[in-house]
Amino acid sequence: MTRVPLERSDKKIFSESDLMSLSMPLWVMDLDQSRLVWANDAARKLWQAESLEELYSRNFEADISNTVASRLEHYRTASHESGQTFKELWTLYPEGKPCAYQVQISGHPLPDGRIGLRFEANPDSNRLPEQIRSAEALNHIPICISLYDMDGEPLYKNPAALETYGDAMLTLRGRFVKRSDYDKFVRGIRKGRSVTKICEVQTDKGKRWHEITGRRCFDGPTGQAACILTESDVTELKEKENRVRYLAHYDMLTGLHNRNYVNSHYPEMIELAFRGNERLVFMVVGLDHFKSINETLGHPTGDALLKHVASLLQLSLDEDDHIARLGGDEFVIVRSFRSTAELDVCCQTLLAAINSECCVGDHILSANASIGLVLFPEHGSDLPTLLRHCDLALHDAKDSGRNTYRFYRPALQQAALAKRSLEKDLARAVENGEFVLYYQPRVDCQSQKVVSAEALMRWQHPERGLVFPGEFIGALEDTGLIHKVGDWIVDRAGRDQRTLSRNGYNIPISINISPRQFERSDFVNRLKAGLAKTQCPADCIEIEITESMLMGETFDAKSVLMDLCRAGFSIAVDDFGTGYSNLAYIQEYPITSLKVDRSFVNMIEEQSSVINLILSLCRLIGISAVAEGVETIDQLAWLRMNHCDQYQGFLYSRPVPLEKLQELMTSSHQLMMKSRLPATLDSEVIWA
Known part of the structure; x- marks a missing residue:
């Protein structure tokens, strides 16, 4: 087998016969094939081969661990790029007996242009067993171990450190990405402290995070002060930590x-x-x-x-x-x-x-x-x-x-405190049953007979007396108490309707529904279940909603109204005229009555054309028209003449307790109201 001359470190060229006769084992390995491509006779004996041909035929792949293979690959690259030579203490087994060798490793060109590794093994019989074991551990441990003099110049790097940093001559400063990290690290070591720091380092594979521990020591061969470093890669842990911090912040x-x-x-x-x-x-x-x-x-x-x-x-x-x-x-x-x-x-x-x-x-x-x-x-x-x-x-x-x-502004804080106090009081009111229902009659415009009554909630506050709903309905909605209070209203109105019926006044009761109640998916079932407990028929209860609720964006108002209609409830639209409903659009809903907002009635002379339009619509689609806020005889006379069906207002009665409502439904009160009306409906008098 033809071999290229092997150049020794003394730069002399030896013939193959000279190299073959050397007592020092010498061999060249093709790393890619895991085979020896040249060896002298001393190497043959070291590897216990009967002949060189038998040695060359061996495949060393199974004998080389992944750690050693990675380290040798690094040596090949570094030697080829910068001509570096590496030394390791190996334990080999000539004739089956362990023997320590100082192995020098360097790159060597192969005949086909690739780079192999040349090994020179010098016996080191003076090594103690502890030293041999330490060297073995240093060669195979994955932790980087390095020794530097106090100026940061390298004295020793174990294979893991060489593989990590690539350059055997890399100074201590060259490791650190940030100068500040290096300065703090060295400052601590020079003060004689053991220093541990997690910081970024510049490795052969780019920037990584290492946990580095350093302490002061002495260099064995020279006795000079030095520092020894151990370090491990914590990049994955650092990235997880950064990820957790990112998720947290x-x-x-x-x-x-x-x-x-x-x-x-x-x-x-x-x-x-x-x-x-x-x-x-x-x-x-x-x-x-x-x-x-x-x-x-x-x-x-x-x-x-x-x-x-x-x-x-x-x-x-x-x-x-x-x-x-x-x-x-x-x-x-x-x-x-x-x-x-x-x-x-x-x-x-x-x-x-x-x-x-x-x-x-x-x-x-x-x-x-x-x-x-x-x-x-x-x-x-x-x-x-x-x-x-x-x-x-x-x-x-x-x-x-x-x-x-x-x-x-400070007033907002005061308002917030007042609101919190109100919400606290309302929670107590719900628990203690402090709410009562008052009823305002709804009256036939022509006969002055009470045809139904609207249930209106009042709060019988233990200190403030009777509180009107405008002061607390919003808070009930904000706190969600409106649902519990709504259930109570259904129960109380149902029982009061039954009382009226037993006393000979079988009129329907209308109850107002909050948008918060109306938009709940279980609203209709909850209403039916609550009313059933009172034994009040559904056709004796009218549900009042505001015009704006017809345009609900978060629920299908028409579907809810259809469910109510199928259950037997009648439906009134309260405060009509203040929203954005198209008058013709109303007929698409299952509505039984429209209540003309009091703002139109209060300006009945100026708004007469608008009110007439609403009244005409009601007659056209066959639903009742109810005027709210009627306070004068002239307003009532105009409504009678223009064929409004019903009215509510202080003219007939303010909202009153149930007992007072029954008094208002007697024939004497109706006769008294009729007596106050004009005998004739003179258009010149009442602005037809």
């Missing part, structure tokens, strides 16, 4: 900081502003009617809109501004400012940006938003207070018509 939908980040980092921002005598504004932006978008177009569409709004807000802000998503459809923005006029311009810019159209799937959307603003330090000195006041200002903006902004 960032909103996954928009990529903005989240409420956790706000709670943990914004207090520091407030503290710095306080020390620097800096004014900050906290702005909470809330989308208007966002819930209806989720319910009508679906949550994916709502999520897409939130991402779009988040992008718009970021584009509209300066680099020094801070923005986070608090949750739902609310965002918080913090920025420094000099004047409120500057904030006016900022809010107008934000509202205009949010209102721009965007395409989400098959939908073209344009959102509106409301903004609540709080000034630091005027309106609060800590984060919880500032955010709480932001919420109050935001709600004030929404109550002011939405698509606008409002600054916090």
Whole structure:
């Protein structure tokens, strides 16, 4: 077998016969084939082969572990690129007995142009067993172990360190990505401390995170001060840690900081502003009617809109501004400012940006938003207070018509405290049964006979006396107590209707339904079940809804009304004329009566054409027309002449308890009302 000359470290060229006669084992390996391609006779004996041909035919793949194979591959690459030579202490087994060898490894060109490895094995019989075992461990352990002098120059690197960093001559400073990490590390070692640090290092495979432990020691051969390092790769752990931190501090939908980040980092921002005598504004932006978008177009569409709004807000802000998503459809923005006029311009810019159209799937959307603003330090000195006041200002903006902004003012806090007190009192009122029903008669315009009565709730407050519903219905809806109170009204009205019937006054009772009740999927079944307990027939109860409820966006109003109709209930539309209903559209609903809003009746002379139009519609589609808020004889006379069916109002009676209602239904009261009417309906007198 023809072999190329082997160049020794002394740069002399030896003949093959010279090399073959050397007592030092010498061989060349083709790593790709895991075979020896040249060996001298000493190597043959070392590997216990009967002949060189038998040695060359061996496949060493099974004898080379993955760790050793990786290390040898690194040696080949480093030797080829920079001519480096490597030394390791090996334990080999000539004649079956363990023997320590100092093995020098370097690259060697193969005849076909590839690079192999040349091995020179010098016996090292002076090694103690402990030293041999230590060397074996250093060769195979995956942890990087390195020795440096106190100037950071390399003295030793175990195979794992060589494989990780590639360059055997890499200085200690060359490992660290950040100079600050290196300075802190070396400073601690020079003070004689053991230092452990997780930091970024520059490896042969790019930047990685290593946990490095270093301590001061002595270099054995020279006795000089040195430092020894052990390090392990913790990149995967660091990435998981960063991922956990990201999940903890960032909103996954928009990529903005989240409420956790706000709670943990914004207090520091407030503290710095306080020390620097800096004014900050906290702005909470809330989308208007966002819930209806989720319910009508679906949550994916709502999520897409939130991402779009988040992008718009970021584009509209300066680099020094801070923005986070608090949750739902609310965002918080913090920025420094000099004047409120500057904030006016900022809010107008934000509202205009949010209102721009965007395409989400098959939908073209344009959102509106409301903004609540709080000034630091005027309106609060800590984060919880500032955010709480932001919420109050935001709600004030929404109550002011939405698509606008409002600054916090102390009166909002007082109103919030009053509301909380009211809600607490209402919860007690529900438990203690403090509500009562009053009834206002609904009267036939011609005969003055009571044909039905509307149930109106009152709160018999233990301290304030009788409280009217305008003061507490909104709070009942906000707290969800409206459902429990609604069940009570159905029960009480049903029982009172039965009492009237037993006393000879079998008239229907009408009850008002809140939008919150109407939009519940179980509303009709809950109504029927509650009424059944009173043994009151459904056709003795009329359900009153407002005109705006016909246009419900989150429920099918027509379907609910049809279910009510099938169950036997009659249906009245209250406050008609104040909403947006098309008069002709009313006939598509199963409605039994329209109640003309009191605002028209109060201006009956100016609004006579509108009222006549409504009355004509009712006659056309065959439903009853009821005028609300009738307070004068002239108003009643006009309604009689223009064929209005029924009326309610103080002219006949204010809302009264059940006992008083029965008195109003006697014939004497009806005769008294008739006596007050004009004998003739003179058109010149009553504005026909």
